[in-house]
Amino acid sequence: VIKPLHKKQEEPELDEYALEAEDKSRLQRLLEWIFHRKRAWPRNILTLGTAILAFVTWSRILAALFILMVALRVIGRMYLTVTGTKTFRKLFKARRLHLTTEGWWFVLFTVAIGTAAINTGVNLLYLILSMMLSFIVISGILSEITFRKLEITRSLPYSVFAGEQFDVTLHVKNKKRLFPTLSLFVEDSPGSGPELARMKACYILKAPAQQRHSMNYSARIWRRGSFTFNGFRLHSGYPFNFFNKHMRVPGISSALVYPRLYQLNYSEILSGGERADALRRLNLRVQGEEDFRGLKEFREGDNPRHIHWVSSARHRRLMVKEFEKQRANRVMVILDTYLPVGSPEKLEALEHGVSTAASLLTFFNSKNYQTSLVAYTPRLVRAKADSGRHHYFSLMEILARLDPSARGLDEMVDRLDARELRDSMVFVVTLNESRRNDEAMRVLSFYSPVVKCICVTNDSFSRYVSPPEEWAQPTGDKADGKAVMAK
Amino acid sequence: VNLYKAFRVSSMLMIAIGLLVLAWSAGSVFYMLVALTGVVLAWVYEDNPVMGRSTSTAAALFCVAYAPLDYLMVSLDIIVAMAHLLILLQVIKLLAVKKNRDYLQMFLISLIQLAVAAVLTIDIFFFIPFIAYLVFATWTLILFHLKREYERSLRLAGEGELPETVKVERTRGVITPSFFIGSTSICFVTLLLTSVFFAIMPRLSASLLPYALRPMRVSGFSESIDLGISGEITPGETEVMKVELLNVEGPSVDLACWRGVALSHYDGVKWRKFSPEEVDAITLADIPAMTAGRTSYTMTLQGGKRVFDLMPFKETPQNTLVQRIWQSPLDTKVLFGMHPIYRIEFRSQEAPNTIEVDALGSVYNKVSQYGIIGYDVYSLNLDPESPELETAVTYPVVDEIDYMQLPTPGRGFQYNELKEFAEGIISKANAKTPYEKVRAIESHLFNNYSYTRNITRTPDVEPVYDFLFNQKSGHCELFASAMAVLLRTVGIPARVVNGYRGGQWVPYGSFYIVRQKDAHCWVEVFFDRDRDPLNRNEIGWVRFDPTPPAILEGGGFFAPVTNFISYLRLKWIDYVIAYSAVEQRKIALELRDTSMQMRGWVSRVFKSLKDFFSGSSEDTRGRVLKVLLYAIPPAVGLIALIVLLRGRKKRRRARKKLSSPSEVSVRFYRDLLKALEHAGLRRGYSQTPSEFARVVASTTSSIAGPTWAVTEKFLEVRFGGREMGREEIKVVSAAIERVRIAIRAMRAARRTAKRQQAGTS
Numbered sequence A: 001v002i003k004p005l006h007k008k009q010e011e012p013e014l015d016e017y018a019l020e021a022e023d024k025s026r027l028q029r030l031l032e033w034i035f036h037r038k039r040a041w042p043r044n045i046l047t048l049g050t051a052i053l054a055f056v057t058w059s060r061i062l063a064a065l066f067i068l069m070v071a072l073r074v075i076g077r078m079y080l081t082v083t084g085t086k087t088f089r090k091l092f093k094a095r096r097l098h099l100t101t102e103g104w105w106f107v108l109f110t111v112a113i114g115t116a117a118i119n120t121g122v123n124l125l126y127l128i129l130s131m132m133l134s135f136i137v138i139s140g141i142l143s144e145i146t147f148r149k150l151e152i153t154r155s156l157p158y159s160v161f162a163g164e165q166f167d168v169t170l171h172v173k174n175k176k177r178l179f180p181t182l183s184l185f186v187e188d189s190p191g192s193g194p195e196l197a198r199m200k201a202c203y204i205l206k207a208p209a210q211q212r213h214s215m216n217y218s219a220r221i222w223r224r225g226s227f228t229f230n231g232f233r234l235h236s237g238y239p240f241n242f243f244n245k246h247m248r249v250p251g252i253s254s255a256l257v258y259p260r261l262y263q264l265n266y267s268e269i270l271s272g273g274e275r276a277d278a279l280r281r282l283n284l285r286v287q288g289e290e291d292f293r294g295l296k297e298f299r300e301g302d303n304p305r306h307i308h309w310v311s312s313a314r315h316r317r318l319m320v321k322e323f324e325k326q327r328a329n330r331v332m333v334i335l336d337t338y339l340p341v342g343s344p345e346k347l348e349a350l351e352h353g354v355s356t357a358a359s360l361l362t363f364f365n366s367k368n369y370q371t372s373l374v375a376y377t378p379r380l381v382r383a384k385a386d387s388g389r390h391h392y393f394s395l396m397e398i399l400a401r402l403d404p405s406a407r408g409l410d411e412m413v414d415r416l417d418a419r420e421l422r423d424s425m426v427f428v429v430t431l432n433e434s435r436r437n438d439e440a441m442r443v444l445s446f447y448s449p450v451v452k453c454i455c456v457t458n459d460s461f462s463r464y465v466s467p468p469e470e471w472a473q474p475t476g477d478k479a480d481g482k483a484v485m486a487k
Numbered sequence B: 001v002n003l004y005k006a007f008r009v010s011s012m013l014m015i016a017i018g019l020l021v022l023a024w025s026a027g028s029v030f031y032m033l034v035a036l037t038g039v040v041l042a043w044v045y046e047d048n049p050v051m052g053r054s055t056s057t058a059a060a061l062f063c064v065a066y067a068p069l070d071y072l073m074v075s076l077d078i079i080v081a082m083a084h085l086l087i088l089l090q091v092i093k094l095l096a097v098k099k100n101r102d103y104l105q106m107f108l109i110s111l112i113q114l115a116v117a118a119v120l121t122i123d124i125f126f127f128i129p130f131i132a133y134l135v136f137a138t139w140t141l142i143l144f145h146l147k148r149e150y151e152r153s154l155r156l157a158g159e160g161e162l163p164e165t166v167k168v169e170r171t172r173g174v175i176t177p178s179f180f181i182g183s184t185s186i187c188f189v190t191l192l193l194t195s196v197f198f199a200i201m202p203r204l205s206a207s208l209l210p211y212a213l214r215p216m217r218v219s220g221f222s223e224s225i226d227l228g229i230s231g232e233i234t235p236g237e238t239e240v241m242k243v244e245l246l247n248v249e250g251p252s253v254d255l256a257c258w259r260g261v262a263l264s265h266y267d268g269v270k271w272r273k274f275s276p277e278e279v280d281a282i283t284l285a286d287i288p289a290m291t292a293g294r295t296s297y298t299m300t301l302q303g304g305k306r307v308f309d310l311m312p313f314k315e316t317p318q319n320t321l322v323q324r325i326w327q328s329p330l331d332t333k334v335l336f337g338m339h340p341i342y343r344i345e346f347r348s349q350e351a352p353n354t355i356e357v358d359a360l361g362s363v364y365n366k367v368s369q370y371g372i373i374g375y376d377v378y379s380l381n382l383d384p385e386s387p388e389l390e391t392a393v394t395y396p397v398v399d400e401i402d403y404m405q406l407p408t409p410g411r412g413f414q415y416n417e418l419k420e421f422a423e424g425i426i427s428k429a430n431a432k433t434p435y436e437k438v439r440a441i442e443s444h445l446f447n448n449y450s451y452t453r454n455i456t457r458t459p460d461v462e463p464v465y466d467f468l469f470n471q472k473s474g475h476c477e478l479f480a481s482a483m484a485v486l487l488r489t490v491g492i493p494a495r496v497v498n499g500y501r502g503g504q505w506v507p508y509g510s511f512y513i514v515r516q517k518d519a520h521c522w523v524e525v526f527f528d529r530d531r532d533p534l535n536r537n538e539i540g541w542v543r544f545d546p547t548p549p550a551i552l553e554g555g556g557f558f559a560p561v562t563n564f565i566s567y568l569r570l571k572w573i574d575y576v577i578a579y580s581a582v583e584q585r586k587i588a589l590e591l592r593d594t595s596m597q598m599r600g601w602v603s604r605v606f607k608s609l610k611d612f613f614s615g616s617s618e619d620t621r622g623r624v625l626k627v628l629l630y631a632i633p634p635a636v637g638l639i640a641l642i643v644l645l646r647g648r649k650k651r652r653r654a655r656k657k658l659s660s661p662s663e664v665s666v667r668f669y670r671d672l673l674k675a676l677e678h679a680g681l682r683r684g685y686s687q688t689p690s691e692f693a694r695v696v697a698s699t700t701s702s703i704a705g706p707t708w709a710v711t712e713k714f715l716e717v718r719f720g721g722r723e724m725g726r727e728e729i730k731v732v733s734a735a736i737e738r739v740r741i742a743i744r745a746m747r748a749a750r751r752t753a754k755r756q757q758a759g760t761s
Helices: A026-034 A037-057 A060-084 A086-092 A101-120 A123-147 A272-287 A309-315 A344-366 A389-400 A409-414 A418-423 A435-447 A482-486 B003-025 B029-044 B053-074 B078-095 B100-120 B124-156 B164-170 B177-200 B276-284 B387-391 B415-429 B434-448 B463-471 B476-489 B559-577 B581-613 B617-658 B661-678 B689-699 B701-718 B726-760
Strands: A096-099 A150-155 A166-174 A181-188 A196-198 A202-207 A211-221 A225-236 A243-258 A292-297 A319-323 A330-335 A370-376 A380-386 A424-430 A450-455 B239-245 B257-263 B270-272 B295-298 B300-302 B305-309 B320-327 B341-346 B354-357 B363-365 B373-380 B494-501 B504-506 B511-515 B519-528 B538-544
Touching: A026 A037, A026 A060, A037 A060, A060 A086, A096 A101, A101 A123, A101 B100, A123 A181, A123 A225, A123 A243, A123 B100, A123 B124, A123 B177, A123 B559, A150 A181, A150 A225, A150 A243, A166 A181, A166 A202, A181 A211, A181 B124, A202 A211, A202 B124, A243 A389, A309 A319, A330 A344, A330 A380, A330 A409, A330 A418, A344 A370, A344 A389, A344 A424, A370 A389, A370 A409, A380 A389, A409 A435, A418 A424, A418 A435, A424 A435, A435 A450, B003 B029, B003 B078, B003 B100, B003 B124, B003 B164, B029 B078, B053 B078, B078 B100, B100 B124, B124 B164, B124 B177, B124 B559, B177 B581, B239 B559, B257 B519, B295 B305, B320 B559, B387 B434, B387 B538, B415 B434, B415 B463, B415 B476, B434 B476, B434 B519, B434 B538, B463 B476, B476 B494, B476 B519, B504 B559, B511 B559, B661 B701, B661 B726, B689 B701, B701 B726
Parallel strands: A330 A370, A330 A424, A424 A450
Antiparallel strands: A096 A243, A150 A166, A166 A211, A181 A202, A181 A225, A196 A211, A225 A243, A292 A319, A370 A380, B239 B320, B239 B511, B257 B494, B295 B354, B300 B305, B305 B341, B320 B373, B341 B373, B354 B363, B494 B519, B504 B511, B519 B538
16 A cells, blocks of 8 residues: 555663662762773873882882772772673662661661660660661562562553654563562663653552562653664662662563644635535535445344345344445645754654644544545655555555655656546645645646645644644653643 | 551651660650650641741750750750750651651651660660661651652652542552561561671771760769768669679579778778878879779780789689679779789670789779670689688788778777677687687677668767667678688688679579679688798788668569569660670681581581592492492482472463463353353354443343453453453453342243243243
8 A cells, every 4th residue: 555665663672670860879970981082181190200210219009099090990890890790780780778768867867876886885776777777688688679570561552643642551570489579669771861752750559479560650752753662671769768769671662653733724724716516525425325335134233224124124223225325525744844954953843744734634534535645754754645644544554654865846846646646635745845846746637636735844834733732842851750740 | 557557657656766766765755745746746747847838847946955954954955955956856856847857857867866865765665666667767768768769659640639539549558467477577687687797897996086985874872981971872774784604504593792992991981902101192292092002904905805914823723713704884993803813804896904902912004994795704702711721820910901991999899898798708709719719709790780771870979889889780891891800800800892792693694693782892801821920821801790680572473574674675785785896806716727627527528528538449349339239229219309399380380371361361261151041141152242242231131240340351451452450350250240149040030931931830
């Protein structure tokens, strides 16, 4: 049905265990700072200077300092290399412990009790100190148990449109035999940046052993195209909230995000003669004759008016009439994706164009029109006219993956089939107005009875499209969090 | 149990334990009542707190302001004042409005309370609240964390303002009995870890900060004897020490004498260590009076033990008595033990670097005692019935101390009467040697005078004279004084000794509990084998006790219980209170020995294996065959058993899987269909479950409800991919059962109708 589809984009290879900056320990960050390329010269000068000084002065202290510096450099490098290897990260699953405020208080109090015990030598203080240390150790063990043997999967909806809210279901299966998992926050696709707006994390109060726990969260993705959910981050302060432990869990899945849909002002789009024509065609379906196709057994939901009583009496069961489908009207959307080389500022216009085309296709598909799409993606795509859910999503997929092209509308028109144009209403979505486009429009008008051009950079565009305010994509961190969710 | 209720109960118990243990340790009934009242009020008025925020802040400020006054004017002790302040603050917090932050503060206060209580007490009863605190703290902290995080997640989801009833409903099922079992196991592991940490933590007593603990010292031991006091003596029940006899089995009445101080100077009313003149003379020489004539001994480390060698002695099991003494903090520096002592080994963390021995053989700690101290005393085992004593002689002056000193005659002291009396006793007994004379006087006093605690005195009469000739009854100090004075009048050197005798024998741990009431006084007499004072070949100071026993008090009905508690106390002191680096070293050495033994055992096994295979090839083959012959059948049996067990386990797991909620959910619909078939309702192949349910509902309205309920549940599970909970399974099973019952009733009604029809026809 779909002629050469856009070649599937190569998805970037993601390291599921990659460490985010916040996952790194303080020591790692310090060592990275020390071993940064920028500081290579001062570092080497310091080491060499110490060596030269040690040699000149024949000082044992300086020699020892030099050896110490070299040793620290070697150990530091080794530490960074080892902790940076995939195997190491996989082995330890990039677990991180952070002391909470309560944890700091507890540790401080433990130190105080320890000091008192050492100062006084009272064994009961040693006993309390031991109890507090045990609490710390148990806290570590239990938080480790909480994270163990968890299987997390994600269910995404069938279709995701940019800027539209959708539900993601997370399934957490606790595969432990005995221990339940208590008080766990699951953050989906951490560090996705402003592209994904969602609740910070989902919370599980209790996932009993050997059972599955499901939960939903709502999210929005602001850009069309392929979006990769890059795994999960679990964090929990269980059992005593002294430490907050994080863990990365792999779970990459990608979703194809369809273009953002606009609310089109159809009274404007189908204005004048075009509107009357379009309405006539739209009404045809309601008023037109329907061809008899055959009989079938009556089932729940069938229109009782269509019961064929003679056949029902003959067969001693209810039979209903079936009709041929209405011969649909055709709409062709031609999307001009021409962007001159080196004009990134026009990418926004392309997005408007794609969204407008997607919105038109959505509208006419909902009205049972046969829709077709022609666009350079940058290869020429000519989707044949058809209707139905499958066809619709195929077109959306083309639009979702579409890239700008170096070819214009005139080249596209040259390659169109005249018969198709004759049977279709043609909507041309262009990114800019030019003489070449006007020429192409004249050609199209020659073949097609209804041709409508929507230029997304023209002032009249705002009359056709009214994007809701909340669709405006927030930037930076504001994209995240409950502020968006609250809307 | 819902999360909120469980948290409320658990946190209240944890806080109550902290409050009560502190009030009990501070020894204040008033504060204990305050704590109890606070807990009860907080529980009753949980939903409508007694105090508002501002009121509670004002009350807390008032308490903080009162604390210095408490320290300066009431409790006079900074730790006790702090304990009072902590109790008051906690009670205020309990009665005020509580948010999550307040709960955290209360938990912290309660932990501080436990720590302060640990400083104030050494009693074993601290252990019970400690364990209870550990359990409730674990529960409370877990529940608090769950509650807080759950509320946080609600806030994140924009549902932060949900009423508590809804939250309670939503968290139902989280806190199950298995939660408590699990958390109790956590407590158990925590306790285990605590004991490991406690055992291995290095014991340091650095005294970095200039703070000394307030010792709760036991009074009742005096370093002098005042015979001028009259009145009723109340026996004190406070424990002074616990004594284990390490190389003697069972209780030994003869041996159980824990000598404290010996007194040589009698001034007619009081017994002192030295004469005031001597003390004055030494004081003039700018030497502290109390340490006059003392010899200092410095601690030496012998195999990790802190040892004081007081005299060289070649010990054998026969001539040595070893006593392990756990001495409560006393208001004296005296160390106790059977006389004569030749070595002391300290076991407790608290131990002096130097001890002193005075000229009369009394042993003193150089520094004041703050906590319980534990030490092993090595004494010479002198036989009081030794045949050597029969021929032994005595000297009036031993080690330059005059043991014949008596008050000046005529100043109230009836020397002649006493001498005559003593000689009368001796002649009556026909005693010749010093030892016989001593025995004669001892037995005379023992047999002819009675023991009483109610002392009456004739005014202006010397106490010993009054006791011997007027009262004829008295306590141990009078008996000992009378014997010493009588002996001195007949030229036998004697001295009076203050200490403890006997005590309560506890069979569980084979030790004595020595209480204040066991304080005792007896006499020591010096004997030498050689008549020449310059050529000493001494037997030593021999103990004589002229005091007849008091009326024995029975142990009472609860004696076994109290004995057992005393035993626990001893072990508590031994393993917890007085646990020190010495014990750590001992454990480490034992571990090393065990590992060495293990290593030896392993090497022996390897050696025997090596020997086994090192024979000639024929022999070896034969032996290997023999071993295989013996080893293969059990090995095969074992493998078969494992395979069987694993198969059983697998089958059980498969059965469990079958009964998993999703499987059950498909099966229950089948059960419903089967049940409906009995009523003649069969689902057609083209009918969807909903259509069938509608047909069922239209034909038999009585089962419409349950059929719809089960069908909907089936659709949810089968096509909605939803897992069913245990509760839902129960509900569905009940619905199917209702359908079955209704169908049975219908069939019965139909049968009856048929029968009636047949009857009428």
